Amino acid sequence: MTEKVRVRFAPSPTGHLHIGGARTALFNYLFARHNNGAFILRIEDTDRSRSTDEYIEAIIEGMKWLGLDCDEGPFRQTDRFDVYRSYVDRLVKEGKAYYCYCSSEELEERRRLALATGKMPKYDGRCRNLKEPVPGEIPAVRFKIPLEGQTIVDDLIRGTVVFENNQLDDLIILRSDGTPTYNFTVVVDDVDMKITHVIRGDDHLNNTPKQIHIYKALGYNIPKFAHLPMILGSDKTRLSKRHGATSVMAYYEMGYLPDALVNYLVRLGWSYGDQEVFSREELIKCFSFDNVGKAAAIFNPEKLLWLNSQYIIHSPSERLAELVMPFLVKEKIIGEGQDIDRKWLSKAIDTLKERSKTLVQLANTLRYYIAEEVEYNEKAKDKFLNEKSRELLIELKNSIASVPDFSHQALEIIFKSIVEKHGVKLKDLAQPVRVAITGGTESPGIFEVLEIVGKEKTLRRLEKAIKTIVCPHFP
Numbered sequence: 430m431t432e433k434v435r436v437r438f439a440p441s442p443t444g445h446l447h448i449g450g451a452r453t454a455l456f457n458y459l460f461a462r463h464n465n466g467a468f469i470l471r472i473e474d475t476d477r478s479r480s481t482d483e484y485i486e487a488i489i490e491g492m493k494w495l496g497l498d499c500d501e502g503p504f505r506q507t508d509r510f511d512v513y514r515s516y517v518d519r520l521v522k523e524g525k526a527y528y529c530y531c532s533s534e535e536l537e538e539r540r541r542l543a544l545a546t547g548k549m550p551k552y553d554g555r556c557r558n559l560k561e562p563v564p565g566e567i568p569a570v571r572f573k574i575p576l577e578g579q580t581i582v583d584d585l586i587r588g589t590v591v592f593e594n595n596q597l598d599d600l601i602i603l604r605s606d607g608t609p610t611y612n613f614t615v616v617v618d619d620v621d622m623k624i625t626h627v628i629r630g631d632d633h634l635n636n637t638p639k640q641i642h643i644y645k646a647l648g649y650n651i652p653k654f655a656h657l658p659m660i661l662g663s664d665k666t667r668l669s670k671r672h673g674a675t676s677v678m679a680y681y682e683m684g685y686l687p688d689a690l691v692n693y694l695v696r697l698g699w700s701y702g703d704q705e706v707f708s709r710e711e712l713i714k715c716f717s718f719d720n721v722g723k724a725a726a727i728f729n730p731e732k733l734l735w736l737n738s739q740y741i742i743h744s745p746s747e748r749l750a751e752l753v754m755p756f757l758v759k760e761k762i763i764g765e766g767q768d769i770d771r772k773w774l775s776k777a778i779d780t781l782k783e784r785s786k787t788l789v790q791l792a793n794t795l796r797y798y799i800a801e802e803v804e805y806n807e808k809a810k811d812k813f814l815n816e817k818s819r820e821l822l823i824e825l826k827n828s829i830a831s832v833p834d835f836s837h838q839a840l841e842i843i844f845k846s847i848v849e850k851h852g853v854k855l856k857d858l859a860q861p862v863r864v865a866i867t868g869g870t871e872s873p874g875i876f877e878v879l880e881i882v883g884k885e886k887t888l889r890r891l892e893k894a895i896k897t898i899v900c901p902h903f904p
């Protein structure tokens with residue numbers, strides 16, 4: 430029987446969930462789901478000066494929004510200090526770790542000297558064989574790395590990576606202030622949590638040989654490793670704010686759909702033929718490390734925006750109606766707590782999905798359907814609301830008022846008879862009407878728009894446009 434897959438996402442809560450972290454979380458999640466395994470969330474908050482509860486909340490919020498539900502956790506490393514210390518004691522007792530009394534000033538001085546003489550800065554092993562404690566000094570604890578030989582990391586993505594042990598430092602596993610360090614806690618936790626696959630960014634690849642030595646010293650099996658390629662900006666430097674928003678929740682704020690972001694993130698390093706758009710089920714079914722490349726992935730905000738527009742086009746309007754509600758409030762199109770008939774809203778969205786790349790755009794184009802009044806775009810007003818169109822608008826208003834039917838078909842007949850009578854083109858009527866009803870010159874088909882705006886509002890807006898023409902200088 431094969432062992433059940435157990436993976437973890439282990440963020441340090443020193444910032445919001447960002448694109449790179451979310452991609453790591455996603456690959457862990459997909460690997461777990463693909464293998465019917467467990468996905469665990471572990472908060473690596475041992476750096477107390479930089480970790481905050483607020484960031485923990487923010488990370489959990491980001492994962493929730495992306496739909497990356499975990500099966501166990503969140504666990505916090507600061508709840509487990511006693512556990513780490515007991516493992517440290519064990520290694521010291523077994524002679525696999527030792528007390529180090531070198532002060533940070535001394536270490537810094539030696540490091541400076543090494544660099545000045547062109548040597549690789551490395552702990553010189555001074556306290557490795559100390560027999561007696563140094564009185565009055567509180568030591569740190571260092572782990573003994575073998576002085577010779579090689580350590581081989583068999584990575585599921587990177588293949589075989591060889592490290593020379595003499596290049597590795599005897600690393601501190603417990604600081605003199607009693608706090609354990611990352612490379613140690615990560616091993617203890619991965620052992621205790623029975624992690625089978627460690628999936629993380631390849632900025633941790635250099636830590637892996639050290640961790641392998643700690644596994645061996647503790648007598649535990651070494652998990653499999655998969656180091657994901659870095660994510661770079663378009664200029665090939667490490668992704669940062671300069672390349673656009675990097676926090677996951679910033680994408681929520683900008684009106685991205687979580688599934689679109691997930692779909693985009695998965696393609697940062699993973700591919701499946703030339704397919705670009707995947708449902709969640711497809712991702713779970715298709716995901717494996719065989720299709721994760723070694724090369725760094727380039728973050729491309731335009732492609733993400735394109736993908737978002739695809740998700741908007743293909744999402745049921747009923748779902749978009751729910752998702753757009755908070756944006757209608759934020760953009761001040763409706764008041765807080767104000768409700769809108771979802772069936773009507775879905776119909777309005779039907780006409781706009783093809784033109785909206787984000788939910789923020791969608792909310793703003795919905796404005797003319799929802800608002801009581803429209804504001805005219807000045808240029809559009811000057812061009813289309815003038816003496817020439819006034820008569821046409823008056824006639825349209827009267828016809829609409831006198832016919833009970835306000836359907837798409839009825840409107841089409843009314844429009845046709847007016848343009849025929851005046852010997853003008855449909856657009857000579859449609860454009861002024863469009864400005865009167867939407868405030869601008871771009872909108873979905875005019876009959877659809879009118880039908881959704883409704884008869885009463887249409888008449889009111891036509892009336893206002895006609896008045897605007899009569900008294901252009903007295904609004």
Ligand code: GLU
Binds near residue numbers: 441629633
């Ligand atoms: N806490 C580490 C980080 O945020 C994760 C290390 C790991 O996954 O082993 O980079």
